[in-house]
Amino acid sequence: MTRKQQRTALIGAVFTVAALAVGLTLTALGRSVAYFYSPSDLAALAAPPSGTIRLGGLVEPGSILYTDDKAEVRFVVRDEIASTPVVYAGILPDLFSEGEGVVVEGRFGPDGRLRAAQVLAKHDENYMPREVAEALKKQGRWKEGERVGE
Amino acid sequence: MRAQLAVIGRDVSLAFRSGGGALHSVIFFALAALVFALAIGPDLALLSGLAAPILWAIALLSALVSLDRLFQADFEDGSLDTIVETADFLELSVLAKSVAHWLSAGLPVVLAAPAVALLLNLPAEGYAPLLLSLLVGTPALSFLGAIGAAVALGLRRASILVAILSGPLFAPALIFGVGAARAGAVDSPQFLPAILLLGAITLFGALLGPIAGAAAIRLNMTA
Amino acid sequence: MSESRRHNLGLRVEGLAAARGGRVIFESASFVLEPGATLLLKGPNGAGKTTLLRTLAGLAPAARGTAETYLDGGPRLRLDELPAPRPDRRAASIYAGHADGVKASMTGVEHLRFWARLYEGGADRIEIAAGAFDLAPFVHLRAGAMSAGQRRRLGLARLVISGKPIWLLDEPTAAMDAVAAARLAALILAHNAEGGAALVATHDKLPIEAPALILDARPPAETQ
């Protein structure tokens, strides 16, 4: 082979490898699911995963229950399809409330409840003054939790 | 291509004889596992849950500790001149050096991984996905590590610079490697996409590493 | 063009300048290294002998100027049309520097075989190389067990194995005794007889009569 042919072959090889890498990426993306579990992901599994997992979703309104001594809190994280019960002993972040997004890290107890080691509040990308939020609510244009937990 | 195969043959043969790097990589790998196990303490359940990530992290570290010698040894004894002047495309020779590095530092670690995994109490169902992820992902470390090794060529404090430069580039392989190893252990649907992406990273590294590495070596060959 | 000649490639250098660390080492170097000729490269330490040799070998970049190989009496061909390995500078020349280019844990034989594969198709020349440098007494030792002079002879054996027409040698006689230096001189002359060219940086230890290329260091007063 002349040098010119060698160079052409090499460039061809580079493009083939690059195309292969892109192909693998696209195939993987076609199959990928979000890397933390949603309640419906968990419901689809045969058995709850054994190690520490992350669960993301919305706090189901009306599900927050404190134990009498306030040492523990129980709540349910849900999405459109399924829900997962969570128990947590610790300080909750300011933004934690009913209908809001949360990310919970922990492992499943024998009772099928996720025992959270950490509860993180996920806040949405909407920023506005209080008056604007109230005005929107009044006008019925309020989109509670719509983008949260996507 | 024959020149590149000759380089691979020489490097691998050098690594597996006494005083070569292959054994050192495996010893370092086992020692690093010991350090993690001692630091975590006697909680076997905790260790078992962390086994796959620890194995990936120490595989990455053992690749890193041998990377600073990748071109440095040849640079010091003058054989890098010989390799450069016989290379029609220096990129191919850098690729060959990376392949040799993986065969002599990466592959032995992958082969030692099951034994070390035993010490870390990896659950039985975790072995196959862990080994597959190491096999697919560790070549990316040798490819991308060639960039730092080539840039730091000839410097006195080369090893620390190689680590600083390689760390960020290794992050994706580590993330998907651990992801695949963990997902495979619980039969999660995440396994396949993670391992495919890991393969994509290795292929991408096989392009970027030699191109950037060869550019850096050309600059550093100036006496 | 004589039939007996293996090589007929020369090196034409025009207006070559090289810089290192932001300092110009030399500039406007112009000379021709003809096929079958030897040029000695002389000058004090730091004058840039190594820089010149490495620049010619294609191992270091030139700041300005050109260094081209030419075919003696042959047609001028475009480089990218020639079969590989291409006869441009790097493919046509072999550089042997201060370091021997040998690995302490490899034996002499392993080195010769490695170079034969590296330089593609030089396997038949292993015997010739071993004879030329009288490697037989120590060729089965690891390089780490050889003396400095033996390692140097082993390292230079790749000149013969490579079959390259242009030899660029940087202090090849370092660590050599008088016998070995005489052997090397004879080998260079034999290379010349085959049409090969050599540019040799040396401090008069090489018993060879040849024209010299001188690198003069400027006196300090003149550098400002």
Added chain:
Amino acid sequence: MSVFDFANPERFERLARPIAVPTGALAAVLIGAGLYYGLFNSPPDYKQGETVRIMYVHVPAAWMALACYTALAAASAVGFIWKHPLADVAARATAPIGAVFTAVAIVTGSLWGRPMWGTWWAWDARLTSVLILFFLYLGYMAVWAAIEDKARAARLAAIVAIAGFINVPIIKFSVDWWNSLHQPASVFRADGPTIDGSMLAPLLLMALGYTVLFIALLLASMRNEIAARRLMRLEGAPGRPVSTVRKE
């Protein structure tokens, strides 16, 4: 060509000197105004309350962190391909500024995360990729620091910057895989900003202030570097060759 061609840097100096001080002053005014509106004269968020004010420092710093790395890689590419000395100087000067913006984004983000998310730090996609970006800056600066010969350092650092830049989307993508605690973009999005005008105005004011500050710092740093190199040139006289070549 490894010897610096000083024609361009001299023209740069003539252009940069008169605008250096005004740019610095403009940056101070813009950032001062942005901080005043952001911290004292804008409404608290309906949900986050007063804590939202960290946004005015944090978000533009994060933008600058990315913008500076893009500028760094672009200048490196110009310096590497066309061997333009001014591009090398610009790339080198950009790195520490970008690193500081990145550090500001990380620290203020951490301060914001504590009350809002309930943690100082989470190994979440956005946070991790910005931290890696910070290490890319440090690696780039380490190459400059480690290599004595500045012409070679420029080219090697450029290789590091470009390789890092090609990797940035991959790093970003890989950490996205972890899924994000961090909220999605509020300003740069297809369906328009999801941030109220009364908060967007000070945010953009701060962003403009940071950009002008970047330019002011860049000019100052580049002028310093060029002056230092000119001094070195006077001392070392690299323009004259060490040796002459003659044939006997």
